[in-house]
Amino acid sequence: MRTTLNLEEDALLAAQALARRQRISLGSAVSSLIRAAAQATPSPALATPLRGRYALAPVRDEVITTEHVRELMVREGI
Numbered sequence: 844m845r846t847t848l849n850l851e852e853d854a855l856l857a858a859q860a861l862a863r864r865q866r867i868s869l870g871s872a873v874s875s876l877i878r879a880a881a882q883a884t885p886s887p888a889l890a891t892p893l894r895g896r897y898a899l900a901p902v903r904d905e906v907i908t909t910e911h912v913r914e915l916m917v918r919e920g921i
Contacts, residue, residue, distance in 0.1 A: 848873070 850858070862872035
């Protein structure tokens with residue numbers, strides 16, 4: 844399929860390098876990169892579920908105490 848894309852320079856250079864390495868067309872290289880990105884496992888930061896307006900914090904092996912909160916407030920200047 845024919846289409847026009849406006850690519851950032853670094854993305855174009857990466858696609859061109861892949862095309863040269865694999866001896867394929869630029870279009871095939873871009874298609875390959877898009878497919879790889881679409882099948883990639885999302886990073887945990889992007890996969891964090893939302894509940895209402897707030898994201899859920901990842902599970903940790905420590906209990907958050909009032910002292911933890913106070914230390915963070917002091918560190919953040921709150």
